[in-house]
Amino acid sequence: MSKKGTSNFIMQRASAVLLLPLGVWFLWSLAAHAGGDYFTARAWLSELKNTVLLGALVTIGALHMRIGMSEVIHDYFTGTMHGLLSWLNWLVALGVIGVALWSLYALAA
């Protein structure tokens, strides 16, 4: 099955370290901009700094959550179900990255 134990272990911790400051920034942004209308949100998303930071948060976050969920799948599923869920897990993570980056690209001024 998976022979990625060590690389996943390292990747999960490296991504965690990167996600900590990005998470703090995101929570702070949420508190600072809550309740804005469509145009405020759109303007915020098309600022270069926010595009880069949110793109990094979602991309690194999706890879981190993919590894985390694969730990859960490894713990409780075997056989066909294990394979199916692992495949779905990749699909969700790549889908999230694709949708988020496309949206940021479309919004970039």
Next chain:
Amino acid sequence: MAKSAPASRPLSPHLQIWRFTVTMAASITHRGTGIALYTGTVLLALWMWSIAMGEGVFAVIGPLMVSPIGLIIIFGYIWALSFHMLGGLRYLYFDSGRGLAPKTATKTAWAIYIASFLLALIISYAAMKTRGAF
């Protein structure tokens, strides 16, 4: 699932076999908040997509976000992210080989529960204030 296919490797013991301790609760909560954030990240990507699609699509998503259920989900997301970041910090500290003594680990487990709720409340209060709720 385990019944339908012969297990080639042992499965983990499930939730109900553990005696309750706060360190065990923090471990389960770390996983639980991780799964919640998985869903939250999907919603975040959908929010970004709705803004990229234009005002018409956002007109559907926007009101959902400020509905009672939407606000509960957003508060849950804020708390889950707070807890998972503090828990992650605690685990990184564990990785350095420190903080593993049962007494210390119990104290830090209580600390991340309390701190995550305080943090979530402060952030939510600030967000409500920005929103002009009071």
